[in-house]
Amino acid sequence: MDAGSALPSVELSNGQTIPMLGLGTSHWGGYSHAAVLYALGACGVRHVDTARRYGCEERVGAALRESGVPRASVWLTSKLWPGDMGHAAARAACLRSCRALDTDYLGICKAIGVSNFQQHHVEELQEDCDVTPHVNQVEFHPYQQPRELMSFCRSRGIAFEGYCPLAKGQVLCDPTVRAVARKHARSPAQVCIRWSLQNGVITIPKSTKEARIKENCQVFDFSLPAEDMATLDGMHADRKLIHLTQPMWQG
Numbered sequence: 001m002d003a004g005s006a007l008p009s010v011e012l013s014n015g016q017t018i019p020m021l022g023l024g025t026s027h028w029g030g031y032s033h034a035a036v037l038y039a040l041g042a043c044g045v046r047h048v049d050t051a052r053r054y055g056c057e058e059r060v061g062a063a064l065r066e067s068g069v070p071r072a073s074v075w076l077t078s079k080l081w082p083g084d085m086g087h088a089a090a091r092a093a094c095l096r097s098c099r100a101l102d103t104d105y106l107g108i109c110k111a112i113g114v115s116n117f118q119q120h121h122v123e124e125l126q127e128d129c130d131v132t133p134h135v136n137q138v139e140f141h142p143y144q145q146p147r148e149l150m151s152f153c154r155s156r157g158i159a160f161e162g163y164c165p166l167a168k169g170q171v172l173c174d175p176t177v178r179a180v181a182r183k184h185a186r187s188p189a190q191v192c193i194r195w196s197l198q199n200g201v202i203t204i205p206k207s208t209k210e211a212r213i214k215e216n217c218q219v220f221d222f223s224l225p226a227e228d229m230a231t232l233d234g235m236h237a238d239r240k241l242i243h244l245t246q247p248m249w250q251g
């Protein structure tokens with residue numbers, strides 16, 4: 001557990017702890033300062049996911065400052081872009097993100113992540129690097145469940161983090177998800193987030209709306225029985241929403 005929050009955390013291979021539930025802040029669908037403040041304040045969220053590409057690092061930094069939550073209590077992820085490859089460029093990009101976020105680390109990263117890495121990317125990386133990445137952030141929701149990659153990452157001590165846990169909202173109308181939600185008197189979003197967590201997947205749903213952020217955080221007072229987990233596990237359709245030509249680094 002994080003000292004400042006009641007939300008559970010998991011230990012990475014380097015001993016750092018990352019909260020299992022974070023808040024996404026991508027540029028897709030807009031950014032809400034009030035929503036980030038609400039997540040940090042009223043909901044006890046201590047994990048915020050961003051990227052330079054999202055164009056909101058300065059605003060995330062401002063929200064963190066305004067919230068009054070100590071920097072040390074918040075897990076902050078930002079991401080470099082493939083063009084930031086090479087030690088000097090990567091360091092410069094990290095420092096630029098730190099300045100934007102008004103923090104003195106990521107630049108000196110507490111943990112190194114990668115994003116959208118397939119097994120062969122990790123293997124190639126391990127041939128050249130001394131440090132195995134601590135996290136791989138990959139698309140994960142009921143329609144997209146890369147189980148082999150998840151097992152591979154875990155076998156190498158890499159925590160598996162899922163983005164787009166709600167499939168950008170697309171899975172919320174699915175009759176199977178809705179039936180499980182009805183059964184537990186929960187919302188479809190809560191069922192998807194809970195399912196990710198019970199799969200041991202660190203998850204970062206995004207919302208710009210306070211009521212939804214509250215809803216998305218209320219997932220630790222119920223659990224899905226094995227039969228419902230199996231139902232949702234069975235929804236995999238290899239349906240990816242994000243198509244990238246190159247994977248990314250994060251810190």
Ligand SMILES: NC(=O)c1ccc[n+]([C@@H]2O[C@H](COP(=O)([O-])OP(=O)(O)OC[C@H]3O[C@@H](n4cnc5c(N)ncnc54)[C@H](OP(=O)(O)O)[C@@H]3O)[C@@H](O)[C@H]2O)c1
Nearest residue numbers: 024025026163164165166167168169189205206207208212
């Ligand atoms: N590494 C990568 O390549 C990568 C790629 C994509 C995303 N990400 C990260 O993952 C985060 C999450 O992914 P995402 O934002 O693309 O998709 P998502 O979290 O699966 O879905 C977000 C969408 O669902 C809606 N929503 C949220 N909570 C809801 C609820 N309780 N009920 C109904 N609708 C709800 C949001 O709308 P409202 O805002 O209107 O509530 C938004 O349209 C991103 O913000 C980003 O930080 C990383």
